[in-house]
Amino acid sequence: MKRKGLLIILSSPSGAGKSTLAKRLMEWDPTLKFSVSATTRAPRPGEKDGREYFFRSREDFAAMVEAGEMLEHAEVFGNFYGSPKGPVAAAMIEGRDTLFDIDWQGGQQVKQAMGDDVVSIFVLPPSISELERRLRSRGQDSDEVIAGRMAKSEAEISHWAEYDYVLINEDLDRAEAELKTILMAERMRRDRQPSLSEFVRGLNREFSQR
Template sequence: MKRKGLLIILSSPSGAGKSTLARRLMAWDPSLRFSVSATTRQPRPGEVDGTDYYFRTRSEFEAMVAAGEMLEHAEVFGNFYGSPRGPVEQAIAEGRDTLFDIDWQGGQQIKQAMGDDVVSIFVLPPSIAELDRRLRTRGQDSEAVIAGRMAKSEAEISHWAEYDYVLVNEDIDRTENDLKTVLTAERMRRERQPWLSDFVRGLNREFETR
């Protein structure tokens, strides 16, 4: 009774809680795999190829794109980043779910490439004032970086209607429960249960032999 795996796209403006929710979701279900991106940037100290990133040269990355081996890709600050297709398709076939922590542009590319195997979820802050407060409370960024993140947030939020589900993260525990509910229901969708057709045929055969 093995089901098909899911591709779970989780997006939000910076500070809305996406990373925390992704960590909690994976702690709740250790079978979830986090999508490992490929990149052309150099490895940082301690980073492991195939675990943190798939480190590729620019020519190797471009060859993967040309061969259709990337679900999505983009250039960021002079380096390419992307999601390799092979590990994701293997996970789907094995009934394992893959979690993507990406922006709306990457999410659109993946939905175009993988169609009904994708579930997309956008996380909104309860207010812009609260989003600003959360960014400042983290204490990680300068005023200039915070201003840049807030400016980018407006553009990201404008794409909320392109997602299958939208969660307003006013309380992280409640939002976590909502996220689990979405995932549990999506896993049970009829089209993700390829074994059902044979099962129902078996039930019909039982009727015939009564």
């Protein structure tokens, strides 16, 4: 029975495991569509328009916002980022779910725009010391950058109660299983299966013919 696609928001402080969980979820279900953001920053070597980002001029980006073509947008370090509405709407019609890797501010904008079609999930670390350990184990950032990420984490974690679900990622495999359970349950909700009414009418017709 065909259903309308969901918008799945996955948020967390940096280092809590959000990106790894998103990757695992998409490997588990290849029908999931990842929301590709639009940005005004220049492409980096190896990046391709429409794959990593939709690269747009500031004028084109502003025009998209003005036309209501963005589900959410924000300015980060002098560049604009946002989630185009068109690809998401097309996926919903096809019955495909779209996964968003965005922060709480972007999540609030998407929920305001799309209402009950949104499922929001926040991923917490088991402890702050473990969060810092994970950031340092990447070996990618300087002490200054890590300190900045840790400072930002406190503000991000303060918004945990605004989400539909909260996972504590102490064990990655268990967190992955919990994430899949959430998605399967949300897909099965009665109000997400519009063809159920016709199916039940068919059952009733069978009763009347007995």
